Structures are given as structure tokens and as C-alpha cells.
Amino acid sequence: MLIEHDTKIQLCEFSQRLGLMTPQKKHESDKARKVEQIIAFLEVIHSQVRKYSKKRELVFVDSGAGNCYLSFMVYYYYTYVVQRPVRIHCIDINEALMNKNRNLAERLGFERMHFHTADIEQYTHCGPIDVAYSLHACDVATDKAMFLGLKNNAKHILSVSCCQHSVKNKMQSYENTKGLTKHSVIKDRLLYVVLDSMRALLLEMQSYDVDVIEFVSSRATDKNLMVRAHKKQLVESEAIYSQYRRLRNAYNLRPYLEGRLVQLGLVASFDQVPEQLPVK
Template structure:
């Protein structure tokens, strides 16, 4: 390849070198083809232990990105044509070069056709209800693009079909992304968004959110998962390794013991039991998180605390008292978040036919404090004779 083409190729590779330095956590690999006449010589490189493991013509070596690109430019001098693909999660960058032209194109990964047969999926057992069928909608987590993710979390078969007994779960995770779509757009731009998942469990929804932010929204993000169970943390680490999601870290520890070493933009708590939800929310408030998302699970704390004389005749029935405790718990959580300067909305996450624990609390930080909401909160504490865990954790 002539000197003019080599110089232009050098400029493109220098740009990719800077891109790799900033976004190596989403780098997937490089694929190189050199041509001389009708002969093709292929090279493949993948990220491994901080280096790129590069195999060319049967020889495997480990390189830093700058030394690898120097090798590619040296090799290009002895070949006529180069085709080079730099793959990131969700994006392929193609460079083609010969003695006449050097071109670079940046394109999304091609989407395969939806392979799931909707009509056959709708023939599932009626016990799943309406949510057991694929919906007539443009999914956020698309079959084709998201196949690797969907297979890893067990929703898709090896053959690329949404499993019949996982269609409901597929609809749920997609609706989860839909409910967060507008909120995600309000997160800081042109910087890494740090997302903390408290009580992460096996982190299925966090993996989904990672995929969507990184590969669809093209946001630079980093995920931190906390859970006291060594087993689920090990499982999450393995899934991240299988998917090549290097922008994730997981720690087996108590939420109350976590001390962030970076700005936390989003705190998530999904189905954390009882006051574990309050621990997560309190952590979000203390670190001044931009967004707090919670889907509470069981509500036991206020059930044995609260009393309200005007409702004495109603609350003598245990089922009424339990349901009222659920409403009061999440209602007071929402009010305290408002008092701490958050704009709060509460929506149904999934159908109540699936589970009665189906509320999602979404809170976006908009100001420092709301004195009026704080006064209302104190009045409720007094009227109901309660001392909620969220208030306790925030003020420790």
C-alpha cells in the first residue's frame, strides 16, 4: 500500500486508539483481512486481561492497543488491500484501504429478522393470561440485536426463539426499560453514568439495562451490583464474563456497609425484601443520586407499628390492616423522597394479576429540600404513631 494511503490509515487508527482508551469496557474485538492479488490473510483480536490477544497467520501475540495498531500499519505496507472491522457492543466500525482510497464507516450492528412466531406463541397455556403472548409493539430489547443477552438470562433458546414459558418475562423486562426510558434521557450527558443495584440478586434486569444504555442509547455507563449472597454475586460475575460486559462489578456485602468511590447517578432496588428497600433508598439520598428507582417487595415494618383511631373499626380486620400498611409504607417512602428534593412518580410495573407487589417508585432529584413535604411527613409519623425505617436509615 502506498505512503499516502498509509498516512490516512494512520489517522483513522489513531482516532480508534483514543476511542479504545475511553471505551475499552465495551470493546469486543477486531477482524482484519489483508489482500495481495487473490490471496487473503486474516487476523483476529480479542480483549483478554487488559491486552488484546491477536492471532495473525497462525501466530498469537498479546498487544497494547498502540503496539497492535503499529503492527497493522507496518503490515499494511506489504499488502495491497486492507479490510478492518473494529467491533464495540452495538457498533461496528469498518475501515477499507487500498492504494486509491481509505474509508471509514460507523454503523450499528445489523439486526436479524424477528424469528419468533407470534401466532404459535399465542397458543401458550391459558394459565399465563394475556401477558404470556408476544405483544404487538416495537420492543426496546429486540430479538436479533439482543440475542446474546436474551440467551444468557434464559429467555431465548439456543435456536434463537423466545421460550414459550419465558414470553411473560420477556414482556416484563421490556416494559421495565419502557418505564425508565424518559428518565434515562435526563441523566448527565457526555460522562460515565454510574448505576448502583442494591440487592441485585442475579441482576437480570441490570444486565438488560446495561445492554440498552450501552448498545442502544450509546451512553457510557458503569454498573455496581451489591448483594449479601456470595452465590448470586458469583453467578452475576459469570454472566458478565460470558457476555463480555466489562463495565460491571459485583460485591458480596451489606448495603449499609457500601461506601462509593465515585459519583452515583442511579440507585436501583428491585424486589428487595422489607426494609432492604429502605436501605437502598436511604443510600441513594445520602449519596445525592440523580435518580432512585425502587420496586418494593414485602411490607412488614409498619404493619405492627401503625394505628389510627378513626379507622379502628376498619383496621380490626387483618386483611385491611395489611393492605393499608402496604399503601402507607410506599406512600411515606414517596413523601420522604419528595421532602429530600426528588420529583416522585409511582406507577404499576406489571399487571396486578402477576403479583400484588407491582408498584415502581421513580424519583428524580430536582432540588435540595421540600420543607412543606417534610412537615407533612412529620405529621403522618405522629398521627400514625410510626417511625419508618427509611427515615431512620437516612438520618444515621
């Protein structure tokens, strides 16, 4: 446990200033679960960067940021608990939310938080990124968040996906696995697992060391799988491409991230070159 109990209490108290936890009982349990998710995500972030020199500023990018609750908590933790400089860029297409978040940051004195109203793909970042993260970014926003991290050579990419609307109806399975997709609730969960597995493999193709973890208890959210990636110089493995092709063909799934990597020539088209190792 990287964040001590007393610090978690301090973070929960700060969450009240964000409107996440209130005395009102009607939504109290939902908000408490949200805070639990945020603190758990923060612990993972800290596990990745805690050994970095405190002499330099940490740079984070939050894609599909929404209300920016996670980023406000991250900023508070590093500024007032860890006491080291941090700069956070929050991206979301919702202009009203970004304006609201910007005003809140000004009231809190969070001067190194920046809010960008844009599609994630249209955002241009200057300089290095320590952690590119997204928490429950909707549909292809998860892929766009990962792609932003990839094209900017982020040291770490942390992603917890949410709904998968754009590909749900495209998912198929062969005769011997049709029982897995017969029932909608099981199909939804399978889609969630398979897509994240494919995204993890795509990150591995780009020299990231990747694992998938349960970042928080399922009591807090049923969407509790995190793709956790760390940039390294890894040797390309044909097995990774083979595993990816098999998942791709078995369920007829094409993650948005794949298309963007193919467009930039970072991987060869899996349709055109089905049997040989794609070349970057």
C-alpha cells in the same frame, strides 16, 4: 412508548440467555411476567436519562440485586441498542449469587458490570451516581437502597418495594380507621401503600421531586408501585413534614429510612420535635 416493539423482542431474546424465558411451559408464564416487569422498569430508567450527553458514561447502582436480571438487561440495552457507555454496580448480601452473576457477566463480556457482596449500608461508592434503583428489594432493603441513593446524591432514585415484614406487626390504627386493618390481605396492601407514601415524603424532605407511578400492569405483578425521584433544589415545605407526621402517627409506622436520616441529622427527630419544621 420509549422502547420500540422490535427492541422489546430483542430484549426478550436476550432474556433467554439469562434463563428468564425458556421453552419449558411449567414456569413460562411467571418468567414472561418477570420479563415484562424488567422491560417496564428499563423504560422508566431510560425516560430519566435519555437526554443526558452520550459523551459520558452513565453510572447505575442496583441494590438488593439478587439474580441481577434487571441490571443485565439494562447493560445490554445501553451497550448494544443505545450504544452508549454504562457502568453498573450490583449489591447483594448473597455471596453465591454475586459469584454466579460475576461469572455470567464475564461470559457475556459485560466488563463494566461490578458485583459487590455486602449489606447495602456497608457498600461505599466512589463518584457520582446517575440512577440508584431497586426492584422488589426485601423489607428494609428498600429503605437502605433509597438511603444509599440519598447519601450519594444520586440524580435519580427508583424503587419498587416488596415485603414489609419488620414493620407489619407494628402497624396500628385509631378507632375510626380500624376497619382498614381488620383483614390481613387489606392490611398488607395498606401497609405497602402507606410505607411507600412515607418514603416518598422523606425523599421530598431531601430536595427530591417525587411521584409514585404504576410502572407496569398489575397483571405482571401486584407490587407494581414505583417511587420515582429526581434530585432538584426544592424549597422546603412545612406541609411535607405535617403530612409525614400525620401518616406516622395514624398508623404507628416508622420506616427504616427515617431512622437513618435522623441518625445523620438530615431530619430532626419526629418524636422530639412533633410540631416544628425539622432543620437539616
